Amino acid sequence: MPDEIDLRRTFAIFNEIGILGQLSRALFEARLPTGVLVPHFSLVNHLIRVRDGQTPLTLARAFQVPKTTMTHTISVAVKHGWVELRPNPKDGRSKQVWLTEAGRAFRERAIADLMPDLADVSATLDGAAQEALLEQLTALRQFLDTRRDPENGSDG
Amino acid sequence: MPDEIDLRRTFAIFNEIGILGQLSRALFEARLPTGVLVPHFSLVNHLIRVRDGQTPLTLARAFQVPKTTMTHTISVAVKHGWVELRPNPKDGRSKQVWLTEAGRAFRERAIADLMPDLADVSATLDGAAQEALLEQLTALRQFLDTRRDPENGSDG
DNA sequence: TGAAAATAGTGCGACATCGTACTAATTGGT
DNA sequence: ACCAATTAGTACGATGTCGCACTATTTTCA
Numbered sequence: 001m002p003d004e005i006d007l008r009r010t011f012a013i014f015n016e017i018g019i020l021g022q023l024s025r026a027l028f029e030a031r032l033p034t035g036v037l038v039p040h041f042s043l044v045n046h047l048i049r050v051r052d053g054q055t056p057l058t059l060a061r062a063f064q065v066p067k068t069t070m071t072h073t074i075s076v077a078v079k080h081g082w083v084e085l086r087p088n089p090k091d092g093r094s095k096q097v098w099l100t101e102a103g104r105a106f107r108e109r110a111i112a113d114l115m116p117d118l119a120d121v122s123a124t125l126d127g128a129a130q131e132a133l134l135e136q137l138t139a140l141r142q143f144l145d146t147r148r149d150p151e152n153g154s155d156g
Numbered sequence: 157m158p159d160e161i162d163l164r165r166t167f168a169i170f171n172e173i174g175i176l177g178q179l180s181r182a183l184f185e186a187r188l189p190t191g192v193l194v195p196h197f198s199l200v201n202h203l204i205r206v207r208d209g210q211t212p213l214t215l216a217r218a219f220q221v222p223k224t225t226m227t228h229t230i231s232v233a234v235k236h237g238w239v240e241l242r243p244n245p246k247d248g249r250s251k252q253v254w255l256t257e258a259g260r261a262f263r264e265r266a267i268a269d270l271m272p273d274l275a276d277v278s279a280t281l282d283g284a285a286q287e288a289l290l291e292q293l294t295a296l297r298q299f300l301d302t303r304r305d306p307e308n309g310s311d312g
Numbered sequence: 313t314g315a316a317a318a319t320a321g322t323g324c325g326a327c328a329t330c331g332t333a334c335t336a337a338t339t340g341g342t
Numbered sequence: 343a344c345c346a347a348t349t350a351g352t353a354c355g356a357t358g359t360c361g362c363a364c365t366a367t368t369t370t371c372a
Contacts, residue, residue, distance in 0.1 A: 006278045006283060006286070007271065007274045007275060007278055009278075009283075009286050009287065009290055010274045010277050010278040010286065011270075011274055012290055013286060013289060013290050013293065014180045014184075016290065016293040016294055016297050017173060017176050017177055017180060017293065018177055018180065018181065018194070018198075019219075019220060019297055020173050020177070020293060020296060020297050020300070021173055021174055021176070021177025021178075022177075022219075022220055022221070023220060023297065023300040023301070024170045024173060024174065024300065025174065026220075027300065028170075035326095035327090037327090037328075038174070039328085039329095042174075055350075055351095056350075056351070057349085057350060057351080063175075063178075064175060064178055064179060064182070065178070065329080065330085066329080066330050066331075067330095067350075067351070067352090068329080068330055068331075068332095068351090068352075068353090069328080069329055069330060070351095071351065071352060071353095072327095072328070072329075072330095072352095073328090073329095075352095076327095076328095088350090091337080091338075091349090091350075092336080092337050092338075092350095093336065093337045093338065093349065093350040093351070094337090094349090094350055094351075095350080095351075114167075115163065118163045118166045118167055119163060120303070121166050121296070121299065121300075122162045122163055122165075122166040124295075124296075124299050125292075125295075125296070127162060127165075129292065130162070130165050130166065130169065131165065132288070132292070133169055133289070133292045133293075133296075134165055134168055134169050134172065136281075136285065136288070136289045136292075137169065137172040137173065137176060137289075138172055139280075139281075140176060140277070140280075140281070140289075141172055141175055141176050141179065143277065143280050144176070144179040144180065144183065144277075145179070147276070191357085193357090193358075195358085195359095211320075211321095212320075212321065213319085213320060213321080221359080221360085222359080222360050222361075223320075223321070223322090223360095224321090224322075224323090224359080224360055224361075224362095225358080225359055225360060226321095227321065227322060227323095228322095228357095228358070228359075228360090229358090229359095231322095232357095232358095244320090247319090247320075247367080247368070248320095248366075248367050248368075249319065249320040249321070249366060249367045249368065250319090250320055250321075250367090251320080251321075313372105314371100314372095315370100315371095315372095316369100316370085316371090316372105317368105317369080317370075317371100318367100318368080318369070318370085319366100319367080319368070319369085320365100320366085320367080320368095321364105321365090321366090321367105322363105322364085322365085323362105323363090323364080323365105324361105324362085324363090324364100325360105325361095325362090326359100326360090326361090327358105327359085327360090328357100328358080328359075328360105329356100329357085329358075329359095330355105330356090330357090330358100331354105331355095331356090331357105332353105332354085332355090332356105333352105333353090333354085334351105334352085334353080334354100335350100335351090335352085335353100336349100336350085336351090337348100337349080337350080337351105338347105338348080338349070338350095339346100339347080339348070339349090340345100340346085340347080340348090341344100341345095341346090341347100342343100342344085342345095342346105
């Protein structure tokens with residue numbers, strides 16, 4: 001049974017997460033080409049790290065955004081020539097998102113440009129502290145994920 | 157000197173922070189009145205927790221957003237009758253943001269509506285773990301804050 | 313003290329996010 | 343096999359975010 005102090009602390013944690021999200025987003029976007037935002041990079045990065053050929057809806061779920069948002073993000077990546085949309089041979093309603101060579105090159109370059117900043121941050125926390133932080137964040141995220149699941153929010 | 161593994165881990169930390177920011181934002185906004193977003197609540201909450209009568213620019217800095225964004229957020233709060241804009245007697249260019257009774261009432265109600273969710277999350281992590289997490293997040297945030305300072309980004 | 317530089321706030325335009333409503337295709341129950 | 347319900351994707355509109363440029367005011371300093 002959490003008391004008042006616990007709740008304040010929990011609130012403070014989410015407050016810090018919100019601010020950190022904003023700061024890190026700004027930091028990343030300062031290293032990306034003008035007009036390219038984190039979601040655009042994240043899409044290409046995800047397709048490389050997991051696999052390409054996924055459907056827009058699968059991607060929307062992976063990023064926890066509404067499917068309309070993913071439609072828009074994909075369209076931007078298509079305009080840049082980083083991905084291609086093809087029909088899904090398994091389902092006529094659906095599509096597949098495939099990487100292009102330009103998409104892979106863009107991701108390589110973006111990662112390289114981000115490295116110095118990552119190294120800076122990495123140098124301020126020792127490996128064990130980072131490992132602990134990552135574990136706790138992952139646990140918290142997974143809790144929110146499963147908690148959100150039954151509610152089936154975010155549109156589709 | 158951070159190696160490849162360290163950088164991947166640092167990247168993963170920011171990735172989790174980004175997703176957590178998105179999830180917690182969605183969770184909070186589901187409890188706020190329709191159309192009311194986290195920034196609107198945060199503004200009123202900040203004015204109560206710190207003090208009201210601050211200038212828009214001070215608030216923009218506190219939230220790490222451009223001043224144009226703060227102008228917009230304040231205008232929404234004014235429309236709702238939660239805050240009032242008055243001229244700053246110390247500086248003719250500037251203004252002050254003051255809470256109204258409606259603003260205080262809105263904040264009370266919003267906090268009460270958020271409590272069950274906070275309690276849920278709080279119950280999944282013991283106090284010591286939360287304290288540790290909060291400390292690490294705060295340290296990371298402060299590092300990004302000071303790192304960002306000299307660059308003087310975000311417009312104004 | 314007077315002119316240049318700096319600062320606070322805002323209008324505007326470009327783009328991102330997301331809920332609603334729609335079309336096309338698939339699935340499920342009879 | 344058929345029709346209802348479900349599902350994938352998108353167009354559209356409302357709102358949020360933010361860079362640029364502008365006005366009004368204050369500060370600086372020669």
